[in-house]
Every structure is written in structure tokens, then in C-alpha cells.
Amino acid sequence: MTEILKGNLVHTPSFGRLETLPGGFLLLEDGVVRGLYRSLPREYAACPVTDWGEALILPSFADMHLHAPQYPMLGMGMDLPLLDWLNAYTFRTEARFTDAAYARRVYRQLAEDLISSGTTRVAMFSSCHTDATLILMEELERAGVTGYVGRVNMDRNSGAVQEETEASLSETRRWLDACRFPHVRPILTPRFTPSCTDELMAALGELARERDLPVQSHLSENSGEIAWVRELHPDCGQYWETYAKYGLWKPGTLMAHCVHSDSRERQAMADAGVWAVHCAASNVNLCSGTAPVRRLLDQGVQVALGSDIAGGDLLAMNKAVVMAIRASKLRQMETGEPFLTVPEAFYLGSAAGCRYCGGGAGFETGYPLHAIVVDDAAMPEPARSLELAERFERAVYLMDKRHIRAVYSEGRRVLG
Numbered sequence: 001m002t003e004i005l006k007g008n009l010v011h012t013p014s015f016g017r018l019e020t021l022p023g024g025f026l027l028l029e030d031g032v033v034r035g036l037y038r039s040l041p042r043e044y045a046a047c048p049v050t051d052w053g054e055a056l057i058l059p060s061f062a063d064m065h066l067h068a069p070q071y072p073m074l075g076m077g078m079d080l081p082l083l084d085w086l087n088a089y090t091f092r093t094e095a096r097f098t099d100a101a102y103a104r105r106v107y108r109q110l111a112e113d114l115i116s117s118g119t120t121r122v123a124m125f126s127s128c129h130t131d132a133t134l135i136l137m138e139e140l141e142r143a144g145v146t147g148y149v150g151r152v153n154m155d156r157n158s159g160a161v162q163e164e165t166e167a168s169l170s171e172t173r174r175w176l177d178a179c180r181f182p183h184v185r186p187i188l189t190p191r192f193t194p195s196c197t198d199e200l201m202a203a204l205g206e207l208a209r210e211r212d213l214p215v216q217s218h219l220s221e222n223s224g225e226i227a228w229v230r231e232l233h234p235d236c237g238q239y240w241e242t243y244a245k246y247g248l249w250k251p252g253t254l255m256a257h258c259v260h261s262d263s264r265e266r267q268a269m270a271d272a273g274v275w276a277v278h279c280a281a282s283n284v285n286l287c288s289g290t291a292p293v294r295r296l297l298d299q300g301v302q303v304a305l306g307s308d309i310a311g312g313d314l315l316a317m318n319k320a321v322v323m324a325i326r327a328s329k330l331r332q333m334e335t336g337e338p339f340l341t342v343p344e345a346f347y348l349g350s351a352a353g354c355r356y357c358g359g360g361a362g363f364e365t366g367y368p369l370h371a372i373v374v375d376d377a378a379m380p381e382p383a384r385s386l387e388l389a390e391r392f393e394r395a396v397y398l399m400d401k402r403h404i405r406a407v408y409s410e411g412r413r414v415l416g
């Protein structure tokens with residue numbers, strides 16, 4: 001079916017490049033983008049048009065690192081450093097997810113909040129509970145969220161949610177066999193090196209190879225964590241090598257944070273095709289430091305953004321984009337590294353994750369549409385009429401759920 005969306009189109013077709021089409025037309029065939037036009041070609045004159053009037057049509061967001069079972073502890077324990085925060089809040093909260101009814105309630109809310117905030121792509125950590133993980137995937141699928149979910153593996157140093165090694169592996173296989181969701185796919189998820197024995201890491205590396213699965217985990221977030229990893233793996237020169245040793249460091253591996261990744265670690269990421277997921281709000285909340293995003297990009301590392309719920313407290317990814325800009329400005333003041341511009345950070349928070357999931361950058365032809373319709377008329381009245389690029393910038397900074405009138409995910413209208 002051919003369908004046309006009309007409105008003020010703004011997208012970032014490549015890193016740092018902003019394209020605006022005031023009153024433009026977006027042509028869809030069965031939800032797949034077939035072209036952007038400033039005026040509608042005559043051959044499509046008879047096609048149905050959804051006219052969004054003066055609203056902005058932007059690519060939707062991709063949240064490439066968040067912990068679903070931590071949604072109930074949003075905004076809690078924010079005065080603690082990472083390892084204390086994990087022990088005092090996180091593991092206890094995650095332990096609640098043995099209860100399927102509780103999981104259903106929390107995950108339905110989370111999935112709905114993601115869509116109404118304009119996020120249609122995710123790479124998400126669940127907990128170590130197989131049934132709750134399947135419930136999470138089902139709820140994301142129902143709401144229209146696409147991407148990856150991982151059942152977390154953790155067989156040491158994990159408090160109330162620690163697993164036995166054998167059970168961790170057999171439950172992971174049970175989970176993988178039960179994953180049959182069209183838009184939400186499994187990703188192997190060793191929580192991080194300190195919470196996985198060598199035996200578990202080796203078996204997960206084998207499983208990744210055997211079933212050709214992607215991997216996500218954490219890397220070099222905090223100095224206490226890095227020192228701990230060094231004690232646990234005295235044979236590894238750097239943190240990343242603890243993943244590489246077991247076959248978990250490969251193209252498409254997502255590593256959250258990379259705050260303290262030096263030039264050698266960054267080069268290892270670029271060489272292997274490992275992605276960095278930058279979570280600026282969490283970097284600041286947990287006093288981890290601010291990730292060297294510009295240096296990662298300059299060294300050829302693929303970077304996407306994450307909310308890192310609940311180390312981060314902002315689920316709405318436009319806020320995560322703004323936090324990434326702020327964090328980069330703090331870094332510029334300290335180190336002179338150029339900050340992220342609005343189009344650059346927006347690309348990292350939308351197109352980058354969309355590409356990771358097999359989609360296109362912005363409204364790229366040939367890929368299913370992922371978009372939000374933003375009504376900025378309810379924002380404070382500007383002193384003069386604004387260019388479309390200015391309205392885009394203002395929307396990135398100011399929009400919230402109230403302004404998002406419709407959401408398209410994988411070519412389907414899932415809200416509005």
C-alpha cells in the first residue's frame with residue numbers, strides 16, 4: 001500500500017548533517033520509505049495523504065542501553081557510587097522479577113512509556129529471570145518497540161540475584177529457544193566481567209558463536225570497577241581483553257559507557273567493530289566521569305546513545321541527547337575536545353541505533369519508517385518566526401510526551 005505523510009520533515013541522513021524539508025512529502029510503500037519530496041510528484045497525486053499540518057516529522061529515538069527491571073528504582077540511590085549502588089538498590093530490585101505478575105505490570109508500563117516518549121528501538125538488559133525476560137519481550141512487541149533484549153547472566157558477586165553457572169546457561173538456552181518475536185530479538189548479556197566466572201564467560205562466547213548471536217555488556221565505567229577487573233584477570237592488560245579472551249569481543253558487540261577507555265582500548269573497539277553506547281546522564285549521576293565521545297568517534301568507533309535506566313534517570317531520549325551535548329561541553333572545557341552539535345548528538349540518539357538494528361539513517365530510502373510527529377505549537381511562543389532547523393533544535397531541547405502526537409515504528413503507526 002502506498003501512503004504519503006505530509007509535514008515539516010527534518011532528519012540527519014549522516015553524522016552531523018541536517019536535512020530540512022518544510023512542508024515536505026514522505027512516500028511510504030507498505031511502511032518502507034521510498035522517497036522524500038519538496039513537492040509531490042504527479043504520479044502520486046491520487047495516493048492517500050496523512051497531513052500533519054505544521055507539525056515536525058523527525059526520526060524516532062533508539063535507546064541502546066537500559067535496564068528494564070531497574071525502571072521501578074528510577075531516581076533512587078543517586079548519591080552512591082556504582083558498586084555500592086548495585087548492592088544497595090539494584091540487585092534487590094531485580095530480585096522482584098521472579099514474580100511474573102509484577103514483571104507484567106512494570107514492563108507494560110515501561111513499553112508504553114518508551115513509545116509515548118518517541119523511542120522505537122532499544123538494546124535492553126532484562127534480569128536473570130527467563131520468564132520475566134519473555135514477558136518483557138512480549139510487552140515491547142505489543143507496544144511497537146523493536147530491537148534487542150538480553151536475559152542477564154551473573155554467577156558471582158551478584159547478591160540476591162546470583163545464579164549457579166549451570167543454571168545460568170541452561171536457562172539462557174531455554175530463553176533462546178522460546179524467543180519467537182518478529183521485532184524483538186535476543187542478545188547475549190553477561191552483566192559485566194566482575195559478575196561472571198571464567199567458565200560462564202567461555203560458555204557464553206561459545207553460545208554466541210554457535211548461534212550467531214550479538215553480545216552486550218559494560219566496559220570501563222568507573223575506576224573502582226576497572227581495578228576490580230584487573231584483580232580478577234591479572235593476565236589481561238586491559239578490561240576489554242576479559243571479553244576478547246572468551247569470544248565476546250566481535251563485530252556488533254555493544255559496550256555501555258567506555259568512560260575510561262584509553263587510546264589502546266578505543267583502537268581495539270574500532271578494530272573489532274565493537275560499538276560504544278554513551279550514557280551521559282548515568283556518567284554524571286554515578287560520578288563515573290564523562291565518556292570521551294569525540295575521541296571514540298575520531299578513532300573510528302561506532303557510537304550510539306543510551307538512557308542507562310536506572311543509573312540514568314531520563315527515559316526520554318531527547319533528554320539523553322541533550323545530556324550528551326552537555327557532557328561533551330564539560331569535556332570541551334576540560335580537554336578542548338570539540339563538543340557534540342545538536343545534529344551530531346541527534347544522529348547518535350536516533351540514526352546510530354537504528355542502523356545497529358538493521359535500519360536506515362534518518363528517513364533513508366529502502367528502510368521501514370521510524371518516526372515521531374512533534375507538535376511544537378504548545379511550546380513557549382517564540383519572539384519571531386523560526387526556521388525549520390531552529391524549530392528542530394528547540395524540539396530536541398524542549399519536547400516531552402505532551403508534544404508527541406504520533407509514533408511510527410517499523411513502518412507501522414503505533415501511537416496517535
Ligand SMILES: [Zn+2]
Nearest residue numbers: 067218256308
Ligand atoms: Zn548498564
